[in-house]
Amino acid sequence: LSIAYGERYSEASIPLSILSAFAILNAYTSIYSTELQSLGKTKPIFKAGVASTLTYIALLLLLTAPLRQVGAALARASVAIVGFMILYRELGLRLPENLKESLTVAVIIAAAVAPIELLLQTNTGIKASVEAIAFAITLPIAYKITKPLNRGEMELMKKMVPQKLIQLADYVR
DSSP: OHHHHOGGGGGGHHHHHHHHHTHHHHHHHHHHHHHHHHTTOOHHHHHHHHHHHHHHHHHHHHHHHHHTHHHHHHHHHHHHHHHHHHHHHHHTOOOOTTHHHHHHHHHHHHHHHHHHHHHOOSOHHHHHHHHHHHHHHHHHHHHHHHOOSOHHHHHHHHHHSOHHHHHHHHHHO
8 A cells, every 4th residue: 555555544454354355245135135136035134234324333432442443443344344254154054165265264364474574673664565475475375375266266366377377276276
């Protein structure tokens, strides 16, 4: 963010990371909501909306003062978590096959990059370079550990990425 928008946006990197980590839950919540609507079951959608909103307001009040932007991001992430859990339960589905692995990858990468963001006090270019290196090292390790993509997804990725990155994907697998 600092490189693209300037130094004053640097403090938004952790909140953005939090929101990005839970984006997958927003996507599943949207899919579940659409499925319930198509079945004519709108009451669970209403319940999820009310519960998510109440949780958001409560956490926003509790977390924003002590944690500032991070607290607001955590409160917003709660909307995704609560909505997902209620709609998931209502549909009686199994958890998505790779959800646990995807969230684990996000946590591993955040654990590697967050200390750099929080503790490294240097100019933006150096900090961004160190974060990029940490990300580049951590991503294949996290994928190797968790294996969040199945064989079909890996084949699709190979078709979309440049040939040199395919070697990295093969290593991760």
